[in-house]
Amino acid sequence: MQIAARFQGIAADLRGDAGEKDAAMAGLGDEDLLEVMAAIEAAGRALSAWQIRVAGEVGVRSRSELGDEGLSRSQNFTSPVKLVSTVTGTSARESKSRLEIGRRLRGTVLLGGGEGPAPFPAVAQALDEGSLGAETASIIASRCAELAERGCAPDVVASAEQTLVDETITNHLTADQTSRLTTHLREVIDPDGAEPRDERLQQQRSLTIGQASDGMIRGRFALTPEQGSVWLASIQAMQSPRIAGSPSSGPRFLTEDEYVAQTATADIHSQVQKNADTITELIARAAGAPDMPRLNGATTTLNVHITLDNLETGRGVGWIDGINEPVPASTIAQLRCSSPTAVTLFNDRGAVLYHGKTERLFTPAQNRALAARDGGCVWPDCDRPPSFCETHHANEWVSADHPPGRTDIDNGVLLCHFHHSHLHKSSWKLTMQSGVPHLIPPRWIDIEQTPIPTTRRRTTHRPAA
Structure with a gap:
């Protein structure tokens, strides 16, 4: 229990109310504040290393071959993830992450009960020393494990591991920067792995979309890198405050006066709202293109129907074909101004008001x-x-x-x-x-x-x- 008592003492020393912490921060200069932040991060890394080591030990003692004698099952938990989550109060996702990195840093359990050599000693050492954060250590170990699974020689994998650890520590790389570095190094070491990786990504691409009970259309998507690049480039081009244009003239750069004027009157919508608006506009523009497929001879068009009385008074609701939730008359008015919309008017008996043509076939x-x-x-x-x-x-x-x-x-x-x-x-x-x-x-x-x-x-x- 000496280890537990040690960490209990550390926790007691660090505890304090919000007022005490705020007072301590207020008395610091800028450089001192950043120094405190770095010191706290170093202490946090040291604690994270212990969290990962302990989780790794829980994982080893809960491995499936031990059955009901394993740690998690003997404590009435169906998995080590649930055991760690309950003891620590962390989410299942965080608990799974600790168990995973803890497992990767442990050697294979041998038949006799012993443990083989640690697969990533450089990562383990840097983690224990506090030179690497848990997130960065997980990134490096995961990428090196991929190389090993692809059949790269052990010495090549070990060299890649050491290079990534050294570059991260020497250049003070963030976890994101290290992640990009691992990707570049992977392509140098295993250029033939691009095709099978792409095939896996192609199989995972998806888009699900449907109407929720509150009327919102919700969904999820997963895009391959090339599909994602098209989305991102299109969104960025349309959202750039320094680009303007029209369908006839094409994009152009704003003058400085135009840019300042637009910036001063910028809207207050959140970025996620702007993204939704931009994607909608992109789809609407594409749907109206001359080479888009036709349905019954017409381009993709919103078919909106509303009674004449509601349209004239600006009250009540209208309906968009294919959508079960009504929209207010104000939305109908907006759609008529800015969207490829066919508005159908009904009389008070529900009949379509006359707008036919004299032809043998319906138009x-x-x-x-x-x-x-x-x-x-x-x-x-x-x-x-x-x-x-x-x-x-x-x-x-x-x-x-x-x-x-x-x-x-x-x-x-x-x-x-x-x-x-x-x-x-x-x-x-x-x-x-x-x-x-x-x-x-x-x-x-x-x-x-x-x-x-x-x-x-x-x-x-x-x-x-």
């Missing part, structure tokens, strides 16, 4: 209006979205009510291919009532053949009871 603009009104295939319980649908004339295009050449949105409905084909072959009928599509079932289903409203439109105003 892209009409298809967008129908998509906003119907929300997809109008057949009951069909979940096919607008992009999977075909446009059907509710009353035949050649009928007396709709003579040849007239194809209006108040006569069109969206049906998926299956239900479109089924409608033409079955006893079901489809008609329009007050601009809204209704299905008429066969008499064997409903003797009265009561029309069934089918649209999934979201801006319908239900009549008062």
